[in-house]
Amino acid sequence: xxxxxxxxxxxxxxxxxxxxxxxxxxxxxxxxxxxxxxxxxxxxxxxxxxxxxxxxxxxxxxxxxxxxxxxxxxxxxxxxxxxxxxxxxxxxxxxxxxxxxxxxxxxxxxxxxxxxxxxxxxxxxxxxxxxxxxxxxxxxxxxxxxxxxxxxxxxxxxxxxxxxxxxxxxxxxxxxxxxxxxxxxxxxxxxxxxxxxxxxxxxxxxxxxxxxxxxxxxxxxxxxxxxxxxxxxxxxxxxxxxxxxxxxxxxxxxxxxxxxxxxxxxxxxxxxxxxxxxxxxxxxxxxxxxxxxxxxxxxxxxxxxxxxxxxxxxxxxxxxxxxxxxxxxxxxxxxxxxxxxxxxxxxxxxxxxxxxxxxxxxxxxxxxxxxxxxxxxxxxxxxxxxx
Numbered sequence: 522x523x524x525x526x527x528x529x530x531x532x533x534x535x536x537x538x539x540x541x542x543x544x545x546x547x548x549x550x551x552x553x554x555x556x557x558x559x560x561x562x563x564x565x566x567x568x569x570x571x572x573x574x575x576x577x578x579x580x581x582x583x584x585x586x587x588x589x590x591x592x593x594x595x596x597x598x599x600x601x602x603x604x605x606x607x608x609x610x611x612x613x614x615x616x617x618x619x620x621x622x623x624x625x626x627x628x629x630x631x632x633x634x635x636x637x638x639x640x641x642x643x644x645x646x647x648x649x650x651x652x653x654x655x656x657x658x659x660x661x662x663x664x665x666x667x668x669x670x671x672x673x674x675x676x677x678x679x680x681x682x683x684x685x686x687x688x689x690x691x692x693x694x695x696x697x698x699x700x701x702x703x704x705x706x707x708x709x710x711x712x713x714x715x716x717x718x719x720x721x722x723x724x725x726x727x728x729x730x731x732x733x734x735x736x737x738x739x740x741x742x743x744x745x746x747x748x749x750x751x752x753x754x755x756x757x758x759x760x761x762x763x764x765x766x767x768x769x770x771x772x773x774x775x776x777x778x779x780x781x782x783x784x785x786x787x788x789x790x791x792x793x794x795x796x797x798x799x800x801x802x803x804x805x806x807x808x809x810x811x812x813x814x815x816x817x818x819x820x821x822x823x824x825x826x827x828x829x830x831x832x833x834x835x836x837x838x839x840x841x842x843x844x845x846x847x848x849x850x851x852x853x854x855x856x857x858x859x860x861x862x863x864x865x866x867x868x869x870x871x872x873x874x875x876x877x878x879x880x881x882x883x884x885x886x887x888x889x890x891x892x893x894x895x896x897x898x899x900x901x902x903x904x905x906x907x908x
Contacts, residue, residue, distance in 0.1 A: 562880060562892045563612050575605065577884025579629035580871040583668060584636050587611060589882050590668075591871065591890050592626025592640065607640060609671055612880075612892055620671040624661065628685045632714065634692030636668040639714075641697065643682030663697060663717065677717040681708070685737040688714060689745040694765070696748055698737055700727060709739075709750060711765065723767050726753040738782035740791070742800065749782050749791055760793050762803055771803035780832075781818055785851070786825035794819075795830070818871055822878035826852055827895070829881050833868030844869040844885055848895060858896050 578594035589612060593605045605625050609618040624642040631638060643661025661683045664676040681699040684707075688695055695712045707727035711720045738760075740749045747770055752761040760779060762770040779794045790806065791798040797806040820829045828851040833844055844867035848858040860883075871884035874895075883891050 560894045562894050563615070564889060564891045565608075565610050565615075565617060566887075566889045575888045576870050576886045577888060577890060578626055578871065580873045580882050580884045580890060581629050581631045581638075582873050582875050582882070583631060584633065584876065586876040586880075587613065588668075589873075589890065589892070590629050590631065590638060591882075591884055592622070592629050593888060594625040594627060605642075607666075607671060608890075609668075610890065618671055620666070627661075627683060628687075630686050630688050630695075631668065632688050632692045633690060637674060638664075638666040638668055638671070639686045639688060639695055640664045640666055641683035641686045643684070643700075661699070663695075663712075665714075665717070675717060677712070679710075685739045687739050687741055689741050690743055691745050694720070694745070696739060696741065698739055698750065709748065709763075711748075721765065721767050723763065725750075725761070738779055738793075740782040740784050742784050743786055743788040747800075749784070751779055751782075760791070760798065760803060762791075762800075771801075773798055773803040773805065783819045783821060786821055786823060792819055792828075818869065820872050820874045820881070821851070822874045823876055824878065826850060827857075827874060827878055829872050829874055831869040831872040831883055833886070843867055844883065846872065846881075846883055846893075848881070860893065 575593040578592050580589060580591045582589055589610045590608065592607045605622045607620045607622055607626055622642050626640060626642055628641040629638060641661065641663055661681060662676055662678050663683050663686060665674045666672065667674055679699050681701040683697050683699050686695060686697045693714055695714045697710045697712060699708045699710055701707060707725055709723040709725065712718065713720060738751050747762050747764055749760060749762045752759050757774055759772045759774045760782065761772050764770050773793065781794060783792045784800060785792065789800055791800045798804065799806055818831045821827065828849045829846060830849070831846040844862040846860040846869055847856055849856050868886040869883045870886060872881060874881045879895055880892050881895060883893065
């Protein structure tokens, strides 16, 4: 008789567990059935993501689209770490080449003409002074690497931490933003891509982290004649455009952070986050698109027809982030596919569309890189899942 209450309790718990499991299976089953959308083509987890809490800081496709380059950076600046991975991943074969760096990787860019990589690395030092945590930026390095084997070609040590690097459309110039001081000063440096000799430098007020995990908004116009970046002149955050001689070519003030800048491939517009600006005047054209989460990255297909918006959704009090991505037909302002990752630390920190616009890659907070198939046989698709 004494064992009957225990049996009843066990039966009750089993019943409740069965109901909860059935509800979850039904809910996610309906989501998958109603919205199949984008398929996962390939996934490459980070070998040391759990140990070092590394996030993917940059993702770029090779010129032929067969390989993906990406780098890692630490989520916390207070965490000791001495090595970070730069990876070349051939998606079809699964072959991955890793080149270990001695500083966090803040940016990876591919030359449109030579296929070489520009890799920016640096690491701020955090000191406690009078009970305040102050970040001092030490020297960083800009490296040009062979795109096939990641071997070194040439490098340049800079006074500060290079936080983003972009090749010009012609591949002859390389723009780099270097953070200096205690998060209050930065320099936009224009380099000759072949020699890394300086052509131009512009000092400006650094408004803080505009993008995610070390990235910073910087964009070349498709013609290669202008650069756009964030400035904080007079404590007013603004998108600033300059020509290659350093002359101002327009400003647009913002009262909120602009996580990303990207010119449309036709050069007519500049996407500042989800706000569309006229590229010639930097006047607002209106809201570009309306994603349902905090967006940290924007990418266009080479022909300008597709636009990918990616970022993360925070869930309650948890420190974990859930990744989201949306694909839009930019010419029609129509969303054609939607991605929601429902578990794990899957916030998307970097994204890129392949040169043939058949796939797009996402880098995540947990160090994983995924490749997704862009749907072609339907107008609207959706996938809900995780990795």
